[in-house]
Amino acid sequence: xxxxxxxxxxxxxxxxxxxxxxxxxxxxxxxxxxxxxxxxxxxxxxxxxxxxxxxxxxxxxxxxxxxxxxxxxxxxxxxxxxxxxxxxxxxxxxxxxxxxxxxxxxxxxxxxxxxxxxxxxxxxxxxxxxxxxxxxxxxxxxxxxxxxxxxxxxxxxxxxxxxxxxxxxxxxxxxxxxxxxxxxxxxxxxxxxxxxxxxxxxxxxxxxxxxxxxxxxxxxxxxxxxxxxxxxxxxxxxxxxxxxxxxxxxxxxxxxxxxxxxxxxxxxxxxxxxxxxxxxxxxxxxxxxxxxxxxxxxxxxxxxxxxxxxxxxxxxxxxxxxxxxxxxxxxxxxxxxxxxxxxxxxxxxxxxxxxxxxxxxxxxxxxxxxxxxxxxxxx
Amino acid sequence: xxxxxxxxxxxxxxxxxxxxxxxxxxxxxxxxxxxxxxxxxxxxxxxxxxxxxxxxxxxxxxxxxxxxxxxxxxxxxxxxxxxxxxxxxxxxxxxxxxxxxxxxxxxxxxxxxxxxxxxxxxxxxxxxxxxxxxxxxxxxxxxxxxxxxxxxxxxxxxxxxxxxxxxxxxxxxxxxxxxxxxxxxxxxxxxxxxxxxxxxxxxxxxxxxxxxxxxxxxxxxxxxxxxxxxxxxxxxxxxxxxxxxxxxxxxxxxxxxxxx
Numbered sequence: 001x002x003x004x005x006x007x008x009x010x011x012x013x014x015x016x017x018x019x020x021x022x023x024x025x026x027x028x029x030x031x032x033x034x035x036x037x038x039x040x041x042x043x044x045x046x047x048x049x050x051x052x053x054x055x056x057x058x059x060x061x062x063x064x065x066x067x068x069x070x071x072x073x074x075x076x077x078x079x080x081x082x083x084x085x086x087x088x089x090x091x092x093x094x095x096x097x098x099x100x101x102x103x104x105x106x107x108x109x110x111x112x113x114x115x116x117x118x119x120x121x122x123x124x125x126x127x128x129x130x131x132x133x134x135x136x137x138x139x140x141x142x143x144x145x146x147x148x149x150x151x152x153x154x155x156x157x158x159x160x161x162x163x164x165x166x167x168x169x170x171x172x173x174x175x176x177x178x179x180x181x182x183x184x185x186x187x188x189x190x191x192x193x194x195x196x197x198x199x200x201x202x203x204x205x206x207x208x209x210x211x212x213x214x215x216x217x218x219x220x221x222x223x224x225x226x227x228x229x230x231x232x233x234x235x236x237x238x239x240x241x242x243x244x245x246x247x248x249x250x251x252x253x254x255x256x257x258x259x260x261x262x263x264x265x266x267x268x269x270x271x272x273x274x275x276x277x278x279x280x281x282x283x284x285x286x287x288x289x290x291x292x293x294x295x296x297x298x299x300x301x302x303x304x305x306x307x308x309x310x311x312x313x314x315x316x317x318x319x320x321x322x323x324x325x326x327x328x329x330x331x332x333x334x335x336x337x338x339x340x341x342x343x344x345x346x347x348x349x350x351x352x353x354x355x356x357x358x359x360x361x362x363x364x365x366x367x368x369x370x371x372x373x374x375x376x377x378x379x
Numbered sequence: 380x381x382x383x384x385x386x387x388x389x390x391x392x393x394x395x396x397x398x399x400x401x402x403x404x405x406x407x408x409x410x411x412x413x414x415x416x417x418x419x420x421x422x423x424x425x426x427x428x429x430x431x432x433x434x435x436x437x438x439x440x441x442x443x444x445x446x447x448x449x450x451x452x453x454x455x456x457x458x459x460x461x462x463x464x465x466x467x468x469x470x471x472x473x474x475x476x477x478x479x480x481x482x483x484x485x486x487x488x489x490x491x492x493x494x495x496x497x498x499x500x501x502x503x504x505x506x507x508x509x510x511x512x513x514x515x516x517x518x519x520x521x522x523x524x525x526x527x528x529x530x531x532x533x534x535x536x537x538x539x540x541x542x543x544x545x546x547x548x549x550x551x552x553x554x555x556x557x558x559x560x561x562x563x564x565x566x567x568x569x570x571x572x573x574x575x576x577x578x579x580x581x582x583x584x585x586x587x588x589x590x591x592x593x594x595x596x597x598x599x600x601x602x603x604x605x606x607x608x609x610x611x612x613x614x615x616x617x618x619x620x621x622x623x624x625x626x627x628x629x630x631x632x633x634x635x636x637x638x639x
Contacts (some may be wrong), residue, residue: 007450007575008571008572008574008575011447011450011451011454011566011571011574012568012571015454015565015566015571018565019565048564048565048566048567048568049567049568049569049570050568052568053568057569061569062567062568062569062571062572063569063572063573064568064569064571064572068568068572
């Protein structure tokens with residue numbers, strides 16, 4: 001049993017903290033205000049290998065582990081949750097399913113360009129009538145000779161419009177229910193594939209969240225990911241990995257709000273002393289700090305299991321549930337500690353509170369996480 | 380082209396606190412970092428590597444913990460790392476340090492030796508120029524940029540107090556580099572992953588040829604008489620005046636203090 005980061009992970013933490021402080025933090029307000037995807041940051045991240053952290057070197061990745069990946073998403077999100085989720089969706093949802101389910105040809109075709117950041121990845125599962133009940137897929141894929149024809153649409157797709165590679169789910173056999181769902185690798189520019197409406201959101205406003213539209217979209221047969229009918233299993237397994245990423249994002253948001261609040265409560269004076277000197281502040285902050293540390297241990301424990309081939313589905317659900325609820329509690333209290341100033345855009349805690357909310361919703365709502373945890377408990 | 384870069388592990392002085400009673404630095408819990416000017420020098424070397432495929436060796440003299448900055452250097456992209464460590468080096472001032480480093484560099488192939496301008500813990504700016512003297516090499520200090528012609532001439536931008544000079548140096552030579560002018564690259568993720576699988580060579584006094592009396596405390600003529608914390612400056616005065624009035628006001632104040 002060892003709770004310390006390895007030297008390698010610690011050196012990585014040092015680098016990513018500096019990168020986030022110097023390259024990501026200065027843009028956070030602007031990309032939120034302008035609802036602008038931080039492409040320039042993605043390019044800087046690509047240059048140092050952040051777009052392929054857990055991808056093996058034979059596929060052009062950095063050959064790192066998932067603990068490093070969680071540290072990256074946490075540290076980026078501590079400064080800017082938009083940047084954190086761009087990396088998380090690209091890594092866990094875009095590259096993850098190809099790495100875990102792709103043929104050697106598919107891996108060699110897509111992963112080197114994705115891991116180098118030349119191509120960004122995304123994931124299309126959610127539909128207007130298939131949210132938490134993801135098995136209710138309406139998008140269809142019909143095999144016609146050497147290609148599939150996809151029809152339907154996806155909503156709330158992170159990185160949409162900026163991504164080059166989308167892992168998309170569609171029904172190949174409606175009669176089989178969720179066993180009739182298949183996964184496809186769809187490239188930007190394939191005939192019949194277009195990007196629809198961009199969502200206007202409460203938080204993570206720089207993140208591109210759009211609709212994907214498939215109108216007789218032609219996808220080559222060799223872009224089927226895994227076997228026909230295995231799509232639902234691939235989606236669920238992919239989301240297990242994704243949840244570790246979102247938990248890391250939530251953890252980063254919480255840590256960012258904690259750091260801001262410590263600084264502010266030490267400076268802000270009321271009734272002749274700093275508000276950090278009031279026991280009410282101290283006790284609430286002590287509880288929040290304890291929750292953040294607990295969330296970090298849950299995140300790293302789930303990532304450790306993933307790295308070591310130990311089943312981690314319930315662990316991923318637990319860390320995502322706990323970190324998301326911690327982020328929401330921490331940021332809400334951070335605004336409260338900042339008082340009227342915290343409600344203004346002069347201080348970052350307002351943005352952090354808006355950003356935190358989505359972590360309780362996407363890649364499985366908190367309710368879904370509880371279903372996953374309970375299913376393991378009562379199996 | 381072969382480049383040797385000297386780097387030093389220093390306490391992060393931006394995090395340092397001074398004990399108000401004794402006036403000494405509180406070192407506990409202060410993170411150690413690669414000296415910023417040295418990191419600038421390393422970046423300059425790595426740019427020459429990117430452009431001319433230069434071979435870059437880093438060397439540091441220090442305790443075994445200094446291994447950390449050599450791993451960082453590997454993660455930034457150097458080819459070879461040497462840790463010069465021995466109890467015989469302990470207590471060295473700048474002269475003894477430069478003797479040890481110069482003796483080690485003599486055992487390496489080099490066209491260019493780069494050091495940082497100065498270390499943030501001692502701020503002497505002496506070690507680089509002393510190494511150049513011991514190696515009998517030309518030197519350019521306060522280097523802000525360098526362009527290599529690919530053969531043996533390097534065109535250097537040297538910062539001065541009121542501007543800069545453009546100089547040409549022929550290899551072999553020594554540069555001392557300013558961090559402020561050269562933004563170092565980030566370690567790459569793959570570099571970090573592989574940094575701990577690479578070999579850091581440990582050299583002791585046995586690996587270099589030098590008279591023992593030039594090393595460590597024995598080789599250090601510097602004596603520290605007293606260290607003390609600098610007194611805090613009073614906040615400056617603020618005057619609300621027009622730009623025209625400000626010139627007269629500044630001149631009057633400078634005259635009042637006999638500065639002009």
